[in-house]
Amino acid sequence: MIRTIGIVGCGPRGLSAVESLCLEIAGRDGAPALSVHVFEATGTPGAGPVYDPEQSRQNWLNVADRQLDLPARKPVTVYGIAVPGFPGFRDHVGPDATQASPDTPDHYSTRALLGQYLHARFVSLADAFRQSDFLTIHHDTVIDVESVGSGLVIKTVAGVQLPVDELVLAAGHQPTEPDAQLAQWLRGVAGSDTHICFADPYPVEPICESVRRTANAGVALRGFGLSMIDVMKNLSEGLGGQFVRSSRRETALKYQASGCEPRLIVPFSLDGLPMAPKPLNKRIDDLYVPEEKDANSFTREVSDALAEVGQGRVHAQLIESMAGVAASVFSRLGDRAWPSTESASTIARWCADYLLDPDTPNDALILRSESTAKMIDDFVQMACGLAPVSLDYCLGQVWHHLQPSLYTLLSYAVQDADLMAELVALNERMKRYAFGPPVTSMERLLALHQAGILDLDLVQDPEISMSDSGWRLRHNGRSEQVGIMINTVLDSTAVSDVCSPLFKVMLNTGLVQPSHPDLGIRIQPDATAGEESSTDSAPIAILGRLAQGSLVGVDSIHACFDNRQDRWARGVLARAMQRRH
Known part of the structure; x- marks a missing residue:
């Protein structure tokens, strides 16, 4: 009997899920028969909306090419069908960035380029099954999932009603309800032809078009x-401006307006x-790599506490162990670090204090510049x-x-x-440093500030009032009027806040449940939702970002x-074999 698997969302995770199923089937003699139905609303499965191949070239990845080591796909045979291999990202797009000198500034590809790669990778897979019933692609939006008997029925905007035996939600970013401030602004601009509010920063094309149509526009982000x-670059370079080299330092830029x-x-x-920029190149980045003994101690100490x-x-142990490693690295930097006569244990205590409360006063070793522009410039020089x-x-x-070790340690392990x-909140707070942008992005920000276009005097929690002519921002005696407001705060991973029809239905009917008001859906290590997999109901698995909480x-x-x-694919095959017997 053929078991039907539904995959909702086919960006990179959906692509990876199909590939994992193929590998699992190919590795088993007498593998049970499966039929996989993929639902992806965009026309570019594999890439999805985040990595849309047609998006602005101003939207860059936040991972250097030398670190973007997406694995190649091995050639396999699935139900007698030859599925070709596919190269890893670096081999696909050109010369391996790992061969560059460690002193060469890191290069960051565009999200569009990665999207082209991901879509091509999916197409090469889908083409192999063109004459088979194994893989069916629906360019459609799923709006409902209903539990019927021991299975599920997927319902779409186009009217498809597909019974499936298992479902995996591989959707990425989901829309959430606007907070009170944003909701008020959206109501206030309804029907207005003088000012506009964008609830989302992507896609950026409508934002740029609105600025083009508005003479002398003032924009708040x-x-x-x-x-x-991303939005800042699109509103400058994306509208014809140019960043050119400045003599101030090797990476510095000047902005030439269009x-x-x-x-x-x-x-x-x-x-x-x-945000603090990433180190400029591999040689500088390697200065912060913990010694093996320190990294092993971190893993052992956190594991013991878990x-x-x-x-x-x-x-407490995670903070203490992380602080100890950071103090060791800081001491190892020598004259590359701010001077200090304090012991390593004192520096470790300062690190722990900062992790517990970033407002802890310690001006001796924590960067607190007199202005935002100066702080950015200081961080750039460090990077x-x-x-x-x-x-x-x-x-x-x-x-x-240490993040990869941290994610492995905490995922599925915290009860x-x-x-x-x-722990998730602490990790999110540290993303200001750990997930910072490239140096050249922050140099662009400084160049726009020096050109008088980017105003950093109102950056800290300004008082904002709205009128018929737009928004007035005030802070420390400064005041500016803008007619375009753009929300660049990305949607939360808290599933309770999600407002997409599919997830609202599944939450309301109890098919999935949040593990915490601030977290996503609780899943098992095989990605199935809930406390334990049940043999009485159709399994629902979560591979997307809304599993934050079980995963970090x-x-x-x-x-x-x-x-x-x-792990998810192995579970699918194992359950299929159980039911066959």
Whole structure:
């Protein structure tokens, strides 16, 4: 009997899920018969909306090419059909970035280029099954899933009603309900022809078109993270402006206006703190790699705390162990770091204090510049190896290097949802350093500021009032009026906040449940939702970012091709074989 598997969402995770199924089937003699139905609303399965191959070339990846080691797909035979292999990303797009000199500045590809690769990889897979019933692609949006008997029925916008034996949700970013401030602004612009509010930063094309149509536009950007940087680049370079080399330092830039960019761009956030750029190249980045003994101690200490009954020490132990490694690296930097006569144990305590509370006063070793522009410039110089490194910058880079171990340790291992919420919140806070943008992105930000286009004086939690003519932002005696407001804060991974029809239905009917108000859906190591897999109901698995809580680290492109999809595929085959017998 053929078992039908439904995959909702086919970006990188959906692609990886189909590949993992193929590998699992090919590795088993007498594998049970499966029919896989993929639902992807975009016309580019494999890439999905985040890696849309047609998106703006100003949207860059946040991973250097030398680190983008997506694995090749091995050739396999599935039910007698030859499925070709496919190269890894670096081999597919050109010369291997790992062969560059460690002193060469890291290169960051566009998301569109990665999307072209992912879509081509999916097409090569789908083409192999063109004459087979194994893989069916639906360019459609799933809006409902209903439990019927021992199975499920998938319902789509186009009217498809497909019974399936198993379902996997591989969808990425999902829309969430706007908060009170954003909801008020969206209501306020309804029907207005003088000012406009964009609830999402992507796609950026409608935003750029709105600026083109609005003479002398003033634009406010709500949020001060990676998406803000994408929008900023699109509103400058994307509208014909140019960044050219400056003599100030090797990486510095000057902005040459096109006349099409906004009159003023005003970013703002609650804390006004900028992201710290990644180290410029491999040689500088390697300075922050923990020694093997320190990395092993970190893993052992956190593992021991996780193994204790109640896991009461996990949060404190993670902070203590991370702080110890960071202090060791900071001491090893020598004169590359801010000078300090304090012992390693004192520096470790300062790191731990900072992880517990970033507002802990320690101006001796924590970067607190007198202005946002100065702080960005200081961070850029650290990232380029041109200035001694502050303790917080060092801590953030060490966190980045220990993140893979941290994600492996915590995923599926934390029993208490409140504890997991604390750990996820800490990891999200450290992304300001660990997931910072390339140096050249922050140099662009500085160039726009120096050109008088990017205003950083209102960045920290300004008072905002709305009128018929737009928004007035005020802070420390400064005031600016803008007619375009863009929300660049990305949607939460808390499934309770999601407002897409599919997830609202599944939550309301109890097919999936949040593990915590601030987290995603609880899943098992084989990705199936709930406490335990039941033989009485059709399994529902979660491979997307809405599994944050059982998993830690859900937004990385590398996570889309790790062993999570393999474990899910093994579970599908195991359940199919059980039912066959």
